[in-house]
Amino acid sequence: MTQAAPAKVGQRLEDVDTPALILDLAVFEKNQKTLFDLVKNRVRIRPHAKTHKCPEVAKRQIALGAVGMCCQKVSEAEAMVEGGVADVLVTNEIVGAPKLERLAALSRRAKVGVCVDNGENLNALASTGAKLDIYIEIEVGMRRCGVAPGKPALALAKEILRHKNLRFAGLQAYHGRAQHIRGMEERHAAIETSAQQVFHTRKLLEKAGIPCPIVTGAGSGTFMLEVEAGAWDEIQPGSYAFMDADYAKNEWAAPLPRFEHALFVLSTVMSRAPQHAVVDAGLKASSVDSGMPTVWGREGLRYTHASDEHGWIEGAKLPALGEKLLLVPGHCDPTINLYDWYVCVRNARVEDLWPITARGAVY
Amino acid sequence: MTQAAPAKVGQRLEDVDTPALILDLAVFEKNQKTLFDLVKNRVRIRPHAKTHKCPEVAKRQIALGAVGMCCQKVSEAEAMVEGGVADVLVTNEIVGAPKLERLAALSRRAKVGVCVDNGENLNALASTGAKLDIYIEIEVGMRRCGVAPGKPALALAKEILRHKNLRFAGLQAYHGRAQHIRGMEERHAAIETSAQQVFHTRKLLEKAGIPCPIVTGAGSGTFMLEVEAGAWDEIQPGSYAFMDADYAKNEWAAPLPRFEHALFVLSTVMSRAPQHAVVDAGLKASSVDSGMPTVWGREGLRYTHASDEHGWIEGAKLPALGEKLLLVPGHCDPTINLYDWYVCVRNARVEDLWPITARGAVY
Numbered sequence: 001m002t003q004a005a006p007a008k009v010g011q012r013l014e015d016v017d018t019p020a021l022i023l024d025l026a027v028f029e030k031n032q033k034t035l036f037d038l039v040k041n042r043v044r045i046r047p048h049a050k051t052h053k054c055p056e057v058a059k060r061q062i063a064l065g066a067v068g069m070c071c072q073k074v075s076e077a078e079a080m081v082e083g084g085v086a087d088v089l090v091t092n093e094i095v096g097a098p099k100l101e102r103l104a105a106l107s108r109r110a111k112v113g114v115c116v117d118n119g120e121n122l123n124a125l126a127s128t129g130a131k132l133d134i135y136i137e138i139e140v141g142m143r144r145c146g147v148a149p150g151k152p153a154l155a156l157a158k159e160i161l162r163h164k165n166l167r168f169a170g171l172q173a174y175h176g177r178a179q180h181i182r183g184m185e186e187r188h189a190a191i192e193t194s195a196q197q198v199f200h201t202r203k204l205l206e207k208a209g210i211p212c213p214i215v216t217g218a219g220s221g222t223f224m225l226e227v228e229a230g231a232w233d234e235i236q237p238g239s240y241a242f243m244d245a246d247y248a249k250n251e252w253a254a255p256l257p258r259f260e261h262a263l264f265v266l267s268t269v270m271s272r273a274p275q276h277a278v279v280d281a282g283l284k285a286s287s288v289d290s291g292m293p294t295v296w297g298r299e300g301l302r303y304t305h306a307s308d309e310h311g312w313i314e315g316a317k318l319p320a321l322g323e324k325l326l327l328v329p330g331h332c333d334p335t336i337n338l339y340d341w342y343v344c345v346r347n348a349r350v351e352d353l354w355p356i357t358a359r360g361a362v363y
Numbered sequence: 364m365t366q367a368a369p370a371k372v373g374q375r376l377e378d379v380d381t382p383a384l385i386l387d388l389a390v391f392e393k394n395q396k397t398l399f400d401l402v403k404n405r406v407r408i409r410p411h412a413k414t415h416k417c418p419e420v421a422k423r424q425i426a427l428g429a430v431g432m433c434c435q436k437v438s439e440a441e442a443m444v445e446g447g448v449a450d451v452l453v454t455n456e457i458v459g460a461p462k463l464e465r466l467a468a469l470s471r472r473a474k475v476g477v478c479v480d481n482g483e484n485l486n487a488l489a490s491t492g493a494k495l496d497i498y499i500e501i502e503v504g505m506r507r508c509g510v511a512p513g514k515p516a517l518a519l520a521k522e523i524l525r526h527k528n529l530r531f532a533g534l535q536a537y538h539g540r541a542q543h544i545r546g547m548e549e550r551h552a553a554i555e556t557s558a559q560q561v562f563h564t565r566k567l568l569e570k571a572g573i574p575c576p577i578v579t580g581a582g583s584g585t586f587m588l589e590v591e592a593g594a595w596d597e598i599q600p601g602s603y604a605f606m607d608a609d610y611a612k613n614e615w616a617a618p619l620p621r622f623e624h625a626l627f628v629l630s631t632v633m634s635r636a637p638q639h640a641v642v643d644a645g646l647k648a649s650s651v652d653s654g655m656p657t658v659w660g661r662e663g664l665r666y667t668h669a670s671d672e673h674g675w676i677e678g679a680k681l682p683a684l685g686e687k688l689l690l691v692p693g694h695c696d697p698t699i700n701l702y703d704w705y706v707c708v709r710n711a712r713v714e715d716l717w718p719i720t721a722r723g724a725v726y
Contacts, residue, residue: 002365003438003723017461017726050671072672075366092672095633095643095685098380117634118684144673145634145641176670270458271480271508278508280458284700285725289646289669306652307539308413308696309435309455309725310507321481322458333671337647338700340723360366360703360722362648362672363380 002355005341011350014324018268019285021339022326023242023354025346027262031241034257035223036064042227044234046070046089046216051238051333053358054342055083061241068111070236071358074102079358081110089113089216091172091236093137093145095121099363104130115172117147119159126163133169134160135216138201140194141175149197154204161210170214173198174236179221180290184251191222195229202231221247224255244332246290264296264326265335266343267311269319277313279325282306286327287334293327303327365718370706374713377687381631382648384702385689386605386717388709390625394604397620398586399427406590407597409433409452409579414601414696416721417705418446424604431474433599434721437465442721444473452476452579454535454599456500456508458484462726467493478535480510482522489526496532497523498579501564503557504538512560517567524573533577536561537599542584543653547614554585558592565594584610587618607695609653627659627689628698629706630674632682640676642688645669649690650697656690666690 006017013022039045047061048070058069058080068087071077077088087110094103094114103125106112113133116122125132136153139146147153153171160168178190198215205212216234218226223240226232239247242263252258267281283306286293293311295301300316311327319325329335336342337359344352369380376385402408410424411433421432421443431450434440440451450473457466457477466488469475476496479485488495499516502509510516516534523531541553561578568575579597581589586603589595602610605626615621630644646669649656656674658664663679674690682688692698699705700722707715 003725006726015461017459019725093633096381096631098378120684139636143636143639144670144675145636268459270456273502273506273508276506280726283650283652284697287646287650287652289651307507312507321483334647338723338725360701362366362382362701363369363643 003340005343005353007343007350007353009350009352013266013345013348013350016266016343016350018266018324019281020266020343021336021341022264022266023342023344024262024264025344025351027260028241031243031259031262032060032064034259035237035240038224038257039227039235040065043232046234046236047241048091048236048238049076049080049358051242051336053079053336053356053361054354055080055085055357056354057241058083058085067234073361073363074099074106075361075363076358077106077112078102079361081106083357085110087111089133089135091115091174093117093121100124100128103132104128107132113169116156117145119156122156122159126166129165131165132167134166135169135172137172138197140173140197141190142177144176146172149201150204153201154208157205157210158208168210170212170216170233171198171201172216173232174217174219175222176219179219180246180250182250184253187222188225191225191229195226195231198231220259221250228255239332242332244290245294245328245330248328261296261328263329263332263336265293265329267325267327269313269321269323269325272318272321275314277318279311279313280309281311281327282309284308284338286329287331287338289334290331293329296326296328298325366703368704368706368716370713370716372713372715376629376708376711376713379629379706379713381629381687382644383629383706384699384704385627385629386705386707387625387627388707388714390623391604394606394622394625395423395427397622398600398603401587401620402590402598403428406595409597409599410604411454411599411601412439412443412721414605414699416442416699416719416724417717418443418448418720419717420604421446421448430597436724436726437462437469438724438726439721440469440475441465442724444469446720448473450474452496452498454478454537456480456484463487463491466495467491470495476532479519480508482519485519485522489529492528494528495530497529498532498535500535501560503536503560504553505540507539509535512564513567516564517571520568520573521571531573533575533579533596534561534564535579536595537580537582538585539582542582543609543613545613547616550585551588554588554592558589558594561594583622584613591618602695605695607653608657608691608693611691624659624691626692626695626699628656628692630688630690632676632684632686632688635681635684638677640681642674642676643672644674644690645672647671647701649692650694650701652697653694656692659689659691661688
């Protein structure tokens with residue numbers, strides 16, 4: 001149910017209706033360049049479309065050298081292919097007949113990869129007849145999906161080889177929890193442990209004569225640790241292009257670069273009380289699952305709590321009624337998923353409007 | 364960016380693709396009847412569309428006697444009017460030129476009310492020339508928007524009377540925090556305090572010769588307390604029709620009825636580990652701002668935590684790969700706002716698909 005865009009191309013940022021999802025193009029482009037320059041000729045980049053949900057962003061990542069997109073959902077992959085992406089990897093297990101049929105249909109329009117962690121699911125994938133790249137997801141510390149590294153992964157690889165329409169494409173090894181471990185040292189230790197599990201599994205596969213073309217994984221909070229560990233061939237960062245208040249709480253030090261905030265929610269002060277201001281951006285405008293948004297460029301102001309359509313601003317030098325505030329979302333992925341449009345801004349002018357076509361692509 | 368519906372009319376519930384937003388029509392209708400029977404001839408009902416975002420729901424509420432809809436955003440009100448609702452009250456302050464223009468345009472298509480808590484904002488509303496019902500929002504315990512009860516409200520009412528295009532329609536007195544106070548006694552005390560503030564303000568207005576046509580407010584967690592307090596003419600519940608896991612944590616006792624869960628997120632087990640199952644519904648499928656969803660009808664199973672696209676299920680008798688689980692969302696409003704369609708089910712069959720046309724109507 002597409003909403004009209006809250007802005008027009010050429011409009012000044014200060015005239016954009018609120019709440020609006022603002023993308024600062026100069027910072028976005030700088031973040032892109034930082035990532036691609038850093039890992040070029042070391043690993044492949046397959047950015048995660050679960051974050052941006054937008055073929056316009058995908059096209060720019062591919063122009064910089066990305067091999068394709070990662071997606072979490074079949075519907076997300078469908079939106080990317082519809083938007084012109086030729087190579088998608090669903091970094092997730094896909095279970096259930098309707099989804100498998102859609103995945104099979106998609107594989108006739110694009111190069112499609114998918115993860116497995118279960119033999120029964122593998123058989124269901126095989127029986128679609130679709131030509132698919134199959135990645136075995138191994139559990140490397142997140143305790144979510146994935147088979148155990150080592151022998152269980154080897155057993156699953158052998159099963160894959162029995163199916164003519166399926167190609168064993170490699171391992172999915174993603175440590176999601178590690179992305180948000182605050183300290184560099186602990187984060188490094190987590191990825192080091194994951195790397196040992198990858199090395200061990202790859203060695204078993206090679207011993208069994210099964211080549212493992214690609215090990216893929218890593219996110220914005222760790223990717224250089226994976227690159228330096230030497231166990232990964234491909235990285236899957238998503239948030240790096242945008243950044244959010246949660247990632248800003250991490251310790252950032254070499255070898256990780258410092259990305260900058262490119263994504264904001266523009267809000268308006270809609271009510272004033274002596275001790276607080278109320279903005280028109282609540283938890284339906286900025287997801288609070290990873291904490292409150294922060295107020296951008298206004299020292300002393302804090303966004304202290306949210307209700308569905310309201311946010312409380314407290315602190316020194318409260319803004320006046322009608323003033324606009326830029327907020328840095330607590331968590332970029334679910335915040336972007338609330339909007340139909342990126343309002344793309346350069347030099348305080350709206351330069352473009354990008355439709356978020358995979359917004360709500362949940363199934 | 365409308366997503367395709369995850370179901371077809373006539374399909375069995377167990378065949379619906381996941382995640383899907385399921386509305387149990389029998390329970391929904393029972394909740395509706397419970398509310399309308401209980402307060403008929405005592406107060407007017409103006410249900411809140413911020414919860415359901417759907418003209419199909421609005422139509423059914425109006426058929427039962429609702430006087431119109433409450434909305435929180437101009438865009439939400441636009442979607443309701445577009446869907447056939449003739450009377451909308453924006454229970455919120457509307458600030459900024461683009462929004463005021465849209466509100467004025469809407470007032471030429473429907474009866475439109477709006478709240479004020481500030482003289483400057485009142486003048487901006489007046490200068491649109493639009494014919495509007497103006498409600499003064501008074502602060503009755505929520506510490507969000509609203510002028511103080513008593514003299515500040517009286518002063519604002521006098522200002523309203525100076526504008527020919529504006530009609531002083533009454534008071535907005537909503538205690539949002541009280542909805543989620545767990546104990547009945549404390550909730551009752553909160554509403555009693557609000558009622559005293561309403562009585563006091565109404566008396567001042569009457570003494571000044573200013574009739575106060577309607578006092579409106581109240582939500583699903585308290586509305587019978589407002590009805591019995593005798594200070595309100597109109598109630599604004601939204602969640603009562605659906606219910607969620609957060610409201611289920613309240614103590615429910617007379618005079619409040621016990622509504623039942625009519626809203627669910629259908630999910631599929633997509634991965635199994637020895638000690639947990641993973642479902643395909645994470646925080647983009649069920650908002651976690653007010654806590655995790657609960658697992659419906661499966662004693663001993665708990666949804667313990669969520670990532671963007673995954674939910675962890677723990678407990679005794681873990682479900683098998685591919686099994687479907689119904690989840691009760693932690694908070695219905697922001698969960699509904701993630702979906703394009705209600706999959707309406709009766710006797711385990713899909714009976715209808717209702718488009719959530721105000722999904723994402725954030726501005």
